[in-house]
Amino acid sequence: MMHADLIDQDDLISQLRAIGLEVPSGVSAEQACAQAVRGLNNDRARELRKLVEKLLSGSATILPAVRQAIDQQLLPSLATYNRNMHR
Numbered sequence: 001m002m003h004a005d006l007i008d009q010d011d012l013i014s015q016l017r018a019i020g021l022e023v024p025s026g027v028s029a030e031q032a033c034a035q036a037v038r039g040l041n042n043d044r045a046r047e048l049r050k051l052v053e054k055l056l057s058g059s060a061t062i063l064p065a066v067r068q069a070i071d072q073q074l075l076p077s078l079a080t081y082n083r084n085m086h087r
Helices: 009-016 031-038 042-057 064-085
Strands: none
Touching: 009 031, 009 042, 009 064, 031 064, 042 064
């Protein structure tokens, strides 16, 4: 039987915590991403960017709710932060 790697909201929360972000248990992927982008600074933005690149370029399947949270929360917030830092 083939085992597919899946990234669900628990995996996302675990990976956000692994880069030093405080994310409460039991939240949705959207809530976790919203929490992750609060109070962005250079270090947090850099670590989040690396995490997003790793998730999106990896071979694991990202569940739709997690992908939507990344697309709607993390990517726009990181882009806005990056734009504001280069003004």
